[in-house]
Amino acid sequence: MAGKTLYDKLWDAHLVETRDDGTALLYIDRHIIHEVTSPQAFEGLRLANRKPWRVDSNIATPDHNVPTDFNERKGGISTIVDETSRIQVQTLDDNCDEFGIREFKINDIGQGIVHVIGPELGVTLPGATVVCGDSHTATHGAFGCLAHGIGTSEVEHVLATQCLVTAKMKNMLVKVDGDLGPGVTAKDVILAIIGKIGTSGGAGYAIEFGGSTLGQLSMEGRMTICNMAIEAGARVGLVGVDDKTIEYIRGARFAPTGETWDKAAAYWQTLQSDDDAKFDAVVELNAADIEPHVSWGTSPDMVVPISGFVPRPEDQADATRQKGYQRALDYMGLKGGIPVTDIMIDKVFIGSCTNSRIEDLRAAAAIAKGRKVAGTIKKVYVVPGSHLVKIQAEKEGLDKIFIEAGMDWREPGCSMCLAMNSDILGRGEHCASTSNRNFEGRQGPGGRTHLMSPAMAAAAAIAGHIVDVRELA
Amino acid sequence: MKAFVSHKGMVGPMDLANVDTDMIIPKQFLKSIKRSGFGPYLFDEMRYLDEGWYGKDCSTRPLNPDFALNQARYQGISILLARDNFGCGSSREHAPWALDDYGIRAIIAPSFADIFYNNCFKNGMLPIILDKAIVDRLFTEVAATEGYTLNIDLQAQTIVTPSGETIAFDIDAFRKQCLLEGLDEIGLTLKVADKIHQFEKQHMLAQPWMFGAIK
Numbered sequence: 001m002a003g004k005t006l007y008d009k010l011w012d013a014h015l016v017e018t019r020d021d022g023t024a025l026l027y028i029d030r031h032i033i034h035e036v037t038s039p040q041a042f043e044g045l046r047l048a049n050r051k052p053w054r055v056d057s058n059i060a061t062p063d064h065n066v067p068t069d070f071n072e073r074k075g076g077i078s079t080i081v082d083e084t085s086r087i088q089v090q091t092l093d094d095n096c097d098e099f100g101i102r103e104f105k106i107n108d109i110g111q112g113i114v115h116v117i118g119p120e121l122g123v124t125l126p127g128a129t130v131v132c133g134d135s136h137t138a139t140h141g142a143f144g145c146l147a148h149g150i151g152t153s154e155v156e157h158v159l160a161t162q163c164l165v166t167a168k169m170k171n172m173l174v175k176v177d178g179d180l181g182p183g184v185t186a187k188d189v190i191l192a193i194i195g196k197i198g199t200s201g202g203a204g205y206a207i208e209f210g211g212s213t214l215g216q217l218s219m220e221g222r223m224t225i226c227n228m229a230i231e232a233g234a235r236v237g238l239v240g241v242d243d244k245t246i247e248y249i250r251g252a253r254f255a256p257t258g259e260t261w262d263k264a265a266a267y268w269q270t271l272q273s274d275d276d277a278k279f280d281a282v283v284e285l286n287a288a289d290i291e292p293h294v295s296w297g298t299s300p301d302m303v304v305p306i307s308g309f310v311p312r313p314e315d316q317a318d319a320t321r322q323k324g325y326q327r328a329l330d331y332m333g334l335k336g337g338i339p340v341t342d343i344m345i346d347k348v349f350i351g352s353c354t355n356s357r358i359e360d361l362r363a364a365a366a367i368a369k370g371r372k373v374a375g376t377i378k379k380v381y382v383v384p385g386s387h388l389v390k391i392q393a394e395k396e397g398l399d400k401i402f403i404e405a406g407m408d409w410r411e412p413g414c415s416m417c418l419a420m421n422s423d424i425l426g427r428g429e430h431c432a433s434t435s436n437r438n439f440e441g442r443q444g445p446g447g448r449t450h451l452m453s454p455a456m457a458a459a460a461a462i463a464g465h466i467v468d469v470r471e472l473a
Numbered sequence: 474m475k476a477f478v479s480h481k482g483m484v485g486p487m488d489l490a491n492v493d494t495d496m497i498i499p500k501q502f503l504k505s506i507k508r509s510g511f512g513p514y515l516f517d518e519m520r521y522l523d524e525g526w527y528g529k530d531c532s533t534r535p536l537n538p539d540f541a542l543n544q545a546r547y548q549g550i551s552i553l554l555a556r557d558n559f560g561c562g563s564s565r566e567h568a569p570w571a572l573d574d575y576g577i578r579a580i581i582a583p584s585f586a587d588i589f590y591n592n593c594f595k596n597g598m599l600p601i602i603l604d605k606a607i608v609d610r611l612f613t614e615v616a617a618t619e620g621y622t623l624n625i626d627l628q629a630q631t632i633v634t635p636s637g638e639t640i641a642f643d644i645d646a647f648r649k650q651c652l653l654e655g656l657d658e659i660g661l662t663l664k665v666a667d668k669i670h671q672f673e674k675q676h677m678l679a680q681p682w683m684f685g686a687i688k
Binding site: 125 | 557563652669679685
């Protein structure tokens with residue numbers, strides 16, 4: 001019999017029951033809640049007179065819709081300008097108070113983007129099932145977790161039953177081997193993967209990222225990669241546990257201690273796919289072939305290496321694709337055939353659940369240090385992923401580097417990744433962004449997003465256009 | 474949950490691949506803590522020429538004449554015909570809420586994004602996957618015939634076209650049952666609460682660190 005994949009093992013360890021029709025009831029260890037996708041779920045609980053099944057599996061924080069401007073943030077909820085937003089953040093507080101759920105409120109030290117605080121607080125533990133009403137929950141898979149996004153009805157279902165009704169996914173292995181070149185990061189790896197398999201290439205699969213390159217990456221890098229599994233269509237992304245995984249968790253606020261830690265760590269060490277595990281699909285990439293990548297269009301698979309050109313629709317094979325490319329070019333205000341380095345940038349966003357951790361800020365600061373933002377750039381938002389990241393960055397003096405370079409150092413939150421708050425692009429503005437989605441209107445109506453790594457975004461801020469970071473390093 | 478047994482309705486085309494949830498309902502509408510009232514803002518950025526926000530009166534907003542669903546012939550549609558990977562992107566259930574509020578009861582596409590597909594069922598909406606070739610043909614037929622309607626029978630898993638042609642579709646048995654009966658999934662799961670408790674006990678022995686830590 002073939003061995004098991006990591007996904008198989010996690011699935012088996014949480015299976016409450018399998019039904020005749022192939023669906024299953026899966027037990028959930030960790031449920032992370034934020035202000036945008038939870039109010040209707042709590043309302044559902046109230047209407048049905050139900051209570052959370054197990055409060056100590058839940059943790060909440062507002063992130064999507066909180067202001068990141070110091071002045072708008074300093075008074076907590078009371079200084080949020082937009083009334084609808086204020087009500088939404090207040091509603092999370094009210095619901096958590098009512099149902100007894102542990103929440104890090106807007107200006108608490110534990111507050112931050114859900115996918116940043118989960119691991120840093122030790123809420124996310126290897127081997128856990130982790131869900132959240134947010135598609136980037138796959139991020140937690142970097143810790144050998146079975147983690148994925150759910151809708152609001154499922155948020156309510158998990159609250160009420162501690163379980164999800166679900167069906168098993170297929171297994172895909174994306175194997176990256178070899179050494180990454182200088183200036184090439186985890187973000188470039190995942191953009192290259194999405195470029196290769198497309199935005200629906202992973203649909204129906206749990207993707208395990210493996211190979212020697214993944215082993216070399218830091219936990220921050222692995223999180224960046226798992227984070228964007230959904231951009232390849234896969235709800236789940238995961239990486240096997242190694243010493244780095246366990247060291248990242250050690251000493252975290254909610255992590256086990258003493259004897260329990262030893263027992264947990266010994267179990268976590270077993271969380272890898274067996275050598276003879278069978279995957280339904282395997283994709284291989286050579287790290288040495290991966291250049292810094294940027295997106296040119298309005299879908300995360302519309303990416304090219306930095307030495308590349310904006311593609312021409314007429315060169316595409318099928319009609320739907322030609323049409324999609326033309327629409328993307330029209331929206332982006334670009335012509336096919338130009339080098340991507342010719343694309344001028346108006347604003348820069350360094351942040352999001354993809355790239356707002358300390359390593360990301362260090363990488364951006366290394367480029368910004370001693371340099372100035374180009375005069376044509378209207379604004380550079382540097383938004384740490386959490387209060388803990390912000391404090392660490394300030395300890396290292398990164399905030400001063402950004403400020404001296406002419407960048408804006410802000411309060412933690414999702415910010416311009418989805419632009420629910422006032423961090424937003426104007427119509428027609430091009431943004432060098434470390435976030436995960438370049439959809440039409442994602443960063444503001446008519447806004448034009450170019451996805452890239454933190455170092456590449458910082459370099460674009462300095463140059464005023466998309467540029468190969470290796471020329472600045 | 475609302476039941477879905479059968480539905481006869483007019484079809485409208487959304488002729489674009491990878492329609493993401495930001496297109497279906499842009500983020501500014503996610504500030505609402507309600508689950509209704511999103512219909513007027515469905516496809517907001519493509520549908521209107523100005524910028525919308527939650528609570529804005531849409532009756533006087535300038536419509537984008539190039540957006541197919543704005544055409545007079547597609548007013549009153551309840552079945553959406555779409556392309557590959559419909560609903561990709563975020564997990565926001567506001568997307569099916571907006572479609573539902575607009576009046577859409579079923580969506581036909583060659584493929585759907587996983588989370589969106591799942592979210593449809595939770596709202597009594599039927600997403601139907603058909604072969605690309607059949608979807609292509611339906612697009613042609615919809616364009617050629619004003620008032621093009623389809624008759625969907627979930628029990629029989631069939632769609633009948635105006636010419637009387639019957640197209641079969643697949644659907645997972647559990648989801649079909651839930652839709653047909655409009656079942657409350659939480660209530661169903663709570664029927665096996667004993668099993669969950671039993672599992673939980675074993676799990677607590679195997680992985681005690683997963684319990685009691687978050688305070």
